[in-house]
Amino acid sequence: MEDILNALVLYSNFVIVPGLAYGSQLALGALGVTLIYSILRFSNFAHGDTMAFGTMLTILVTWWFQSMGISAGPLPTALLALPFGIIGTVLFALASDRIVYRFYRKVKAANIVMMMASVGVMFMLNGIVRVVIGPSEQRFADGERFIIKAREFKEMTGLNEGLAIRTTQAITVFVAVIVVIALFWFLQKSRTGKAMRAYSDNEDLALLSGINPDKVVMAAWIIAAALATIAGVLYGLDKSFKPFTYFQLLLPIFAAAIVGGIGNPIGAIAGGFVIAFSEMGITYAYKKFLGYIGPDGWVPEGLVQLLSTDYKFAVSFMILVLVLLVRPTGIFRGKVL
């Protein structure tokens, strides 16, 4: 019995808890991608770097707050700086729409042209972030590091294995839940949210109903930029901030959006967790875990790790290819790419 509990705690500590946090971050990122896809009808490749841009702004404000001695007590100061990061990123997104995307919308450019334009915006953001904050890694989480430390957990329960829950993991899940509830309420109940759904559902009929496309597009950018900043800051708090890592996040985020069914917000959330748990589950070394649940005294010889963590991006890629081959609409029947 104790062995099974130990195995469970071990698995929770290394897969379930970090997976929940990572899944929430991916879900928030995928929601932004899906939203832009359903309203503006193109895959926004700049989303990963928009996350980096928003996180960078938040870090800069965090440093400023720290230098003035402002802190949020046990919580990270970055949470106080987050609204400023969101405002800055929203302004950037609206400016990029005004300068780049609006033109292509006007000439009714093909989706692929819009997508390539977003690649251009991505490179630009890439450069801006590296010039301003540098390409190296930044850690900006402060405040209380743990809610439960592994040692405390062991003392509390008397088990061999400890379960650590970091403050940033709890904050990630908590913030993600609140943001998702707010977003769904907005899309289902508010006038603008319904107009966005109508526009995504049937653009011509939305125009015939007098829905203003400029307003809908603006709302989509504001929400997507806010989601990107929140996702980026949560990821940075949980792990660390490095511009290149954020660029790489594009793959799991797109995989999440497509697996769930692009254009479908529920799908984006489900997809985020599918990708996160697959990545964690496949790159986890099961040696110790199997040692607990196997017969007494038996321990597997190898690490029992399906893929080394270096290959974690291959997992998203494999899932992506599989979904596109078997069920191109994704789990929740989104649009076909």
Place this chain on the structure above:
Amino acid sequence: MSYLIGENMTGGYGKGADILHDCTIAVEKGEIAVIVGPNGAGKSTAMKAVFGMLNLRKGAVRLDGRDITAMSPQDKVKAGMGFVPQTHNVFTGMTVQENLEMGAYIRDDDFTGTMEKVFDLFPVLKEKRYQHAGELSGGQRQQVAVGRALMTKPKVLMLDEPTAGVSPIVMDELFDRIIEVARLGIAILMVEQNARQALHIADKGYVLVQGANRFTDTGEALLANPEVRKSFLGG
């Protein structure tokens, strides 16, 4: 002076060849005008021209004496014209009630009264108000589409083949509803494939051939006209 008139309309889509040639379509308040004709006669095009969806090289569209030729379709909706496209005329992923709400999007006043009226007109919609429009049958979808257009309290309702793809029984029912809508004092202009049935309910009929008016008369007179019967109504 008709309430809504597209007079001597000549034009086509974009920079393409002319499809309409000196075509005139008019409708009065509380009246049903039907455009019929063979395939490719420009029936739908004539209606889209009235609604401002193609470039007119000649002619004018007037609503209640006001020239609205240059007005965008969106502004025409605000001016009191409702348009129901032939296909893709509902928001499939939204509930029936949300479809109606979207129809009333340009209204800032309380539109619950209008929605009740639409539900009175189409009782089945009230029953299915929380169902997604995409899950409804063809006839029910058409009712949602007409209901959506009625939410702006239009003075003119334009229907592009409202009975396309529905069974004959459903078609009769839809026509009954359309007559009821006309009795509310709304001018109805519709394009119909089912010429004979449509002319039965029409106050005025337009038979178009190759983008031009061939016959214009009351519905009854057209049905009685041997030439129209022979060429367009199958004897």
